[in-house]
Amino acid sequence: MAIVGAGSIGLAIAWRIARFGAEVVVYDPAPGSGASRVAAGMLAAVTEAQFGEEALLPFMAESADAWPGFARELEQASGHHVGFRDAPTLLVGLEDADRAEIDRQAALYRSTDRNVQPLGGRASRKIEPLLSHRTRGGVLVPDDRAVDPRAVHAALLAAAEKAGARIRTEHVDDLGALDADKIVLATGCGSARFGLPIRPVRGTVLRLRAGDGQPVPAATVRGYVQGHPVYIVTRDSGEIVIGATSDERGFDRTIGTAGAVHDLLRWSIELIPEIAEYHLEEVTVGFRPTAPDNLPLIGPVDDRTIAATGHYRHGIALIPATAACVADLATGQGDGFPKAFDPLRFKESE
Ligand SMILES: Cc1cc2nc3c(=O)[nH]c(=O)nc-3n(C[C@H](O)[C@H](O)[C@H](O)COP(=O)(O)OP(=O)(O)OC[C@H]3O[C@@H](n4cnc5c(N)ncnc54)[C@H](O)[C@@H]3O)c2cc1C
Missing domain, CATH: 3.30.9.10 (D-Amino Acid Oxidase, subunit A, domain 2)
Known part of the structure; x- marks a missing residue:
């Protein structure tokens, strides 16, 4: 399994897949240099809600509810604090x-x-x-709480490596050259290079x-x-x-x-x-x-490639829900993903 992008989204997916026992290689020339080191870390399922983006609300709620357990598990697995703050x-x-x-x-x-x-x-x-x-x-x-995204990223890197994921500090230009059955694209703002409208x-x-x-x-x-x-x-x-x-x-x-x-x-x-x-x-x-409709791109792009990008203002809040959904897709343990996030939705309307 290859994961392109070692921001918080890519590493959370890598950690989860590696724990299933699959072989995981993560490619990124500069892990943690993207949006994940800038974010404030609000886990705001309510106060981030915007008219016109209602399709996001159930996924935000699912992820917000998962965060307390996810933070505990990540701290145990990595030995790092993640700065989860149970303040309103x-x-x-x-x-x-x-x-x-x-x-x-x-x-x-x-x-x-x-x-x-x-x-x-x-x-x-x-x-x-x-x-x-x-x-x-x-x-x-x-219930709109917060974490420290830099601490979360450091913890995810440690947890993914402890679970057996290998990190290669390489830029990926050609997905065809990767030796992997499945590829997860978690390239954040670098996703346009792979034809995704970000x-x-x-x-x-x-x-x-x-x-x-x-x-x-x-x-x-x-x-x-x-x-x-x-x-x-x-x-x-x-x-x-x-x-x-x-x-x-x-x-x-x-x-x-x-x-x-x-x-x-x-x-x-x-x-x-x-x-x-x-x-x-x-x-x-x-x-x-950010995608044209501000919703994430999560789901299969083709038989080999799965998108996990376009998280816009919510990529920290959506770590647990995205990792669970994409790891299931990548390992064949599930085939469900929110249809509003279908990465091919813009192609279909062309
Ligand atoms: C100012 C600001 C405030 C924010 N505040 C919040 C907040 O409070 N709460 C919240 O939930 N979200 C917030 N966000 C949004 C959040 O930061 C992002 O949605 C999230 O970090 C996206 O994570 P990611 O892993 O997809 O992308 P990134 O963290 O950007 O990681 C992408 C990685 O992919 C790598 N990459 C790209 N192209 C390639 C390639 N070709 N080959 C190999 N590697 C590649 C990059 O090097 C990078 O490390 C904020 C964002 C900003 C900018």
């Missing part, structure tokens, strides 16, 4: 119009049948005292750190600030991640990053003024692998 997500609006936007989306959130609790401004600040006094309230989502959607993320004794948000805080979305994710390590911008400039990592840093700091500090006191450690620009 608080989505709030700074002004009345921001709160109205959350109320509009709450109809979609409630359709997920997950725990979504409306909150006023005062109740929000009681849960997260660092919120600005201007906060107008929003919703509390107890484009990069750029995002900038900031990493900050609070000083000793400085208060940090306990919840994952997401907000709308004068119409602009922003999120703040706290890690147990003391790292604070602020994200994320979203634009399309091909693979350019430089144009407009000054404005991105300015915007993310301005919006997050309006929401949580204490952030101005933290140390800014890192600015990272990454690319979300």
